[in-house]
Amino acid sequence: MAEKKASVKLNKDFKVADIDDRIYGSFIEHLGRAVYTGIYEPDHPTADEDGFREDVMELIKELDVPIVRYPGGNFVSGYNWEDGVGPVEDRPNRLELAWRTIETNEIGTNEFMKWAEKAGTDVMMAVNLGTRGIDAARNLIEYCNHPGGSYYSDLRKEHGYEKPYNIKTWCLGNEMDGPWQLGHKTAEEYGRLACETAKVMKQVDPDIEFVVCGSSHRNMPTFGEWEATVLEHTYEHVDYISLHQYFGHRTENLPKYLAKSVQMDDFIDSVIAICDYVKAKKKSDKEIYLSFDEWNVWFHSNQADQEMEPWAIAPPQLEDIYTFEDALVVGMMMMSLLKRADRVKMACLAQLVNVIAPIMTKEGGDAWKQTIFYPYYHGCKYGRGTVLEPVISCPTYDTEDFKEVPLVDTVTVMNEQKDELTIFAVNRDLEDSLVFEVELNGFEDYSVLEHIVMESEDVKARNTADNPDNVTPHTGGNATITGVKIVADLPKLSWNVIRLKKNN
Incomplete structure (x- = not known):
């Protein structure tokens, strides 16, 4: 049987686009243990003076997350932001209807902005266009961004936060096409409300930008028509439209x-x-x-979430424990974003801690990296720069849903400032390794820095609190370069990161 081979041709001048670093963003919602015992646990041995877990903070800093969406998600469509500011002892406990829990409001806008500063990340703030609307949104942006001399900006100062936050990016609600959403609206209703909200918020701060809600996922019955109608109303007032996608694996059909x-x-x-x-x-x-x-794999926790009793405080919701095969899918989802970096400028791996997350914690105990941490980390660390347009020749396979699926999925990022080139590649083949050849045009005198490989004989292998390093990458890949040609073996079912650097 002939050896399987994939060939890629790259040219330094054939570019897709420069990558907006915010494509590596993430998401923290008041949901499950994302906030409480996730990023915040004042009694934890590593807690800082503000109650934030420093062990979790170090893992987030390792990722160098550029932007975090907050506070939701479905949560935001029933959230009164005023509940989360002012003296903590005066804040109310609320029935949180989206996820059927009790929200204590111990963490709110100011605390989260303090956490974001410590984590070195920007915030993508969402406003409630479900149960609320224009008035609450204009008051929130005044509280967050106005320097002073007005009721809400002076209220922020009274709460102990002198300087405005100057939050640049704002989400106009969340998944408003979804019947599950508090305040669910038709495209006409939402488009009109989003347009008028954006106009009013820009009167408070002209320098902000907006994300308008697209469809909650590709299979919504109103997909397409929803986007067109909403944009008809908002086109000249917004900057981005949102996409959300989660994938599950409820069958044994791995291909x-x-x-x-x-x-x-x-x-x-x-x-x-x-x-x-x-x-x-x-x-x-x-x-x-x-x-x-919002993008990720999400299905492992579905049954447990359905069986959960309502009205608990920070219960363990949506705590998917990810497998090796999930990490491959997450890596390829990330590559999908990079391939269209000319139009996809922001993205948020949903979520960051405990809730369908790359980072897990034990209350009072350790924090560890899930399998999906690693492809996300490699993108954050090595995927900054410019995406190149490849010419690819590769064997394919068919499934009942998809035809001519390439055995190798790959994308290449050029970092001209560092004189580095990074090639991400997944071998989808269940049985065989594959010869991977890359022809480089315009990249003379480069050397291989390392060939990182993530592989496992057990596709269901997981990292857990008891075995946090069960599935980790190694640097034993065999990529070599001769002249302008890279040759590497991609092991079966593997995530690969081939890094090159120009010789001095």
Whole structure:
């Protein structure tokens, strides 16, 4: 049997786009243990003076997360932001209807902004367009961004926060097409409300930018029509439209699961087409970009969540424990974002800690890295720069949902400042390794820094509190370069990061 081979041709001048660092963003919602016993646990041995877990903080700093979406998610559609400011002892306990818990409001806007500063990340703030609307949104932005001399900016100062936060990026609600959403609206209703909210908020701060809600996922019955209608109302007042996508693996059909990033590619291309349709219809010079502000694998915890008793404080919700095969899918989802870096400018791996997250914690105990931490980390660390346009020749396979799925999924990032080149690649083949050849044009005199490989004989292998390093990458890959040609073996079912640097 002939050896399987994938060939890639790259040219330094053939570029997709520069990557906006915010494509490596994440998400923290008041949901489950994301906040309480996740980022915040005042009685924890590593807690700082503000109650934030420093062990978790160190892992987040290792990722160098550029932006974090907050406070939701479904949570925001029933959230009164005023509950989370002022003296903590005066804050109310509320029934949190989206996830059927009790929200203590111990952490609110000011505390989260303090945490974000310590974590070295910006905040993508969401406003409640479910149970509330324009008035609450204008008051929140005044509280957060106005320097002083007005009621809400002076209230912030009274609460002990003198300087405005100057939050630049704002989400106009969350998943408003979803019947599960508090204050669910039609596209017409939401489009009108989002437009007027954006206009009022910009009167308070003209320098902000907006993410308007797209469909909650690709299979919504109103997908396409929703985006077009919402953009008809908001096009000249917003900057991004959101996309959300979670993948599950409820069958034993692993080839089908590994092909799901093809669906994500199609989703992105479809939303771009809709944006450009509205642009043409409006005869506008403006381009709408994409914020893929929820993406991940999510299915492991579904049954446990359905059985959970309501009205607990910070119960363990959506605590997926990820497998090696999940890490491959997350890596390919991330590559889908990078392939369209010309239009996808922001994205949020949902979420960051405990809730469908790369980082897990034990209350009073350790924090550890899930399998999906590693491809996300490699993107955050090595995927900054410019995406190159490849020419790829590769064997394919078919599934019942997807035809001609490449055995190798790959994307290349050039960092001209550092004179580095990083090639991300997944071998989807269940049985065989594959020869991977890359022809480099315009990259003379480069050397291989390392070839990182993540692989496992057990596709269901997990990292747990008792065995946190069960699945980790190694640097034993065999990539070599001769002249301008890279040759590497990609092991079966493997995540690969091949790093090159120009010789001095």
